[in-house]
Amino acid sequence: MEKTNQTLLYAFEGFEKDLSEELSLGKARILEQQGRLFVVENLLARPVWAQACGYNAVRATPKSITESVKVLRDLGGKWACASQTRHRRSQLIQEQAYRPRPPQEIEFLGEVPTARWGLWALLDDQTLIASAETDSIFPLGEVRIKESEAPPSRAYMKLWELFTLHGIKPPPKSRTIDLGSSPGGWTWVLAEMGCQVLAVDKAPLAPHVAKNPLVKSLKKDAFKLVPTETGPIDWLFSDLICYPPKLFDLVGVWREAGVKNFVCTLKFQGRSDFESMARFLEIPGSWIVHLCANRHEVTWVCLEKGKN
Ligand SMILES: C[S@@+](CC[C@H](N)C(=O)[O-])C[C@H]1O[C@@H](n2cnc3c(N)ncnc32)[C@H](O)[C@@H]1O
Structure with missing residues (x-):
């Protein structure tokens, strides 16, 4: 040997x-x-x-x-x-x-x-x-977490994996915003964890998610939303379908407005965008993981307290 x-x-x-x-x-x-x-x-x-x-x-x-x-x-x-x-x-x-x-x-x-x-x-x-x-x-x-039939999309598995295996969890009552929230898998997870969720999408949430009293939904283009419209936000979540450089600019707007915790999916078309990944990683407190629940995309996490 x-x-x-x-x-x-x-x-x-x-x-x-x-x-x-x-x-x-x-x-x-x-x-x-x-x-x-x-x-x-x-x-x-x-x-x-x-x-x-x-x-x-x-x-x-x-x-x-x-x-x-x-x-x-x-x-x-x-x-x-x-x-x-x-x-x-x-x-x-x-x-x-x-x-x-x-x-x-x-x-x-x-x-x-x-x-x-x-x-x-x-x-x-x-x-x-x-x-x-x-x-x-x-x-x-190969991650194996027991699935649930309650959420309206399989996207919830990304947050389940992240929260369960990577020790990241917004505390109950956190004020969260979920950009690109429809049909509501992420919003469902966050509300189940006791967070207040402002769900933003041009498309609607599934009715059983929308009726949760912790959820408020806003039918709007996430790129046209300005932070002064929302009130203070503790955690920003984004599963928006957009090019990573566009998401980088959007994250910049919310960082300037004082948001300190982010969980965002960077979605790729064709080749993986390593240049954008490097730019995101320059933001202090950041790391990137490819979850088993991610396809051709990665999850960028940025926490006020940094990586565990
Ligand atoms: C992958 S899906 C999100 C799935 C969601 N995270 C869930 O758990 O069910 C992406 C969403 O981004 C939304 N979207 C794309 N561009 C948008 C924009 N400019 N403003 C708001 N929503 C947008 C789409 O309507 C779509 O619902």
């Missing part, structure tokens, strides 16, 4: 090119790529487009399935297989090293497991690569 300082990355499905570009921009060296699996060196920051990330990978050249199983068992812990090749052999190793169990779902705002899932893969018949030092509390970083 050889210890390395290589990192194993498992890209979000369909975003391999985005991860590859992100790594190049960050000057990381890609030693190998097989489908969603990347082996890299000189990684300076955790890539947004990686669903799972395993540091200080170990390489081994086991001669048999039994030897491969022994490598993983000796390293200890729970293992998830990221092999993009040698599928049958990988499956046999996985079953003997750590038998996959039915995926465990956590409740919204429920207790979050702390144990990490190791990441391993066969790169070819001879080479096994594995890292126990991952940031995955779910196998391969």
